[in-house]
Amino acid sequence: MVLQIVTVPCLTDNYAYLAHDPDTDVTAVIDVPEAAPILQALDNKGWKPSLVLLTHHHADHVQGLRELLAHHPAEVIGASGDTHRLPPLDRGVAEGDTIKIGSEVGIVMDVSGHTVGHLAFHFPQSAAVFTADSLMTMGCGRVFEGTMPQMFESLGKLAALPPETMVCSGHEYTQSNAKFALTVDPANPALISRVKEISAARAAGRPTVPSILVEELATNPFLRAGDAEIQAHLGMSGAAPVDVFAEIRARKDRF
Numbered sequence: 001m002v003l004q005i006v007t008v009p010c011l012t013d014n015y016a017y018l019a020h021d022p023d024t025d026v027t028a029v030i031d032v033p034e035a036a037p038i039l040q041a042l043d044n045k046g047w048k049p050s051l052v053l054l055t056h057h058h059a060d061h062v063q064g065l066r067e068l069l070a071h072h073p074a075e076v077i078g079a080s081g082d083t084h085r086l087p088p089l090d091r092g093v094a095e096g097d098t099i100k101i102g103s104e105v106g107i108v109m110d111v112s113g114h115t116v117g118h119l120a121f122h123f124p125q126s127a128a129v130f131t132a133d134s135l136m137t138m139g140c141g142r143v144f145e146g147t148m149p150q151m152f153e154s155l156g157k158l159a160a161l162p163p164e165t166m167v168c169s170g171h172e173y174t175q176s177n178a179k180f181a182l183t184v185d186p187a188n189p190a191l192i193s194r195v196k197e198i199s200a201a202r203a204a205g206r207p208t209v210p211s212i213l214v215e216e217l218a219t220n221p222f223l224r225a226g227d228a229e230i231q232a233h234l235g236m237s238g239a240a241p242v243d244v245f246a247e248i249r250a251r252k253d254r255f
Ligand code: ZN
Pocket: 056, 058, 061, 114, 133
């Protein structure tokens, strides 16, 4: 059986996730922006979490952990290289390590860039990846701590996952991401139609997260730095994709 995944809106625009293995009744929480909505979502399902996966150290992804643990003692897993600034971990992990949610095996990916030590958790059997502030719906996280080449490489690893993979990211930034994407890739028909769908979803109050990787490959400009039309539009025809990525990210920072 595949993991049952519940998206939990938190704070103003964050998402946490519940991932439940129905075969073993094991539940994980991925990121804890605040405890109350997560506790409510767990209650609604009748699930008790036994592990918490943390993607990165930013407060809007970890600050509800203490309160969650007060209700549900659970094993806390995060980046072994970030123990100095994460809440206390029961287990530190790094690129290539495996974690289990019941019978489901997940692979830890280092997707540094937004922060150094940012992790993603990929569950191949369930075709899901928890990406937080690395790859997002039609966007990517701002490059705060890492370098542009590092973020480019991280997004490349995520882009290489099977195209049907569900991308469970950390924020509802899609409307602004979509507006920006049109400024660098205005003639892309897949993008134009997706922007319409996204506007309709947001107008109806529906989340645009998670998304499917194949849609990101077709419309997310941060995964399309090698695209000839985007390069031409930016006056960078033939440039190295990493340089085109850096230009797109810099434009988004000013957008
Ligand atoms: Zn962050």
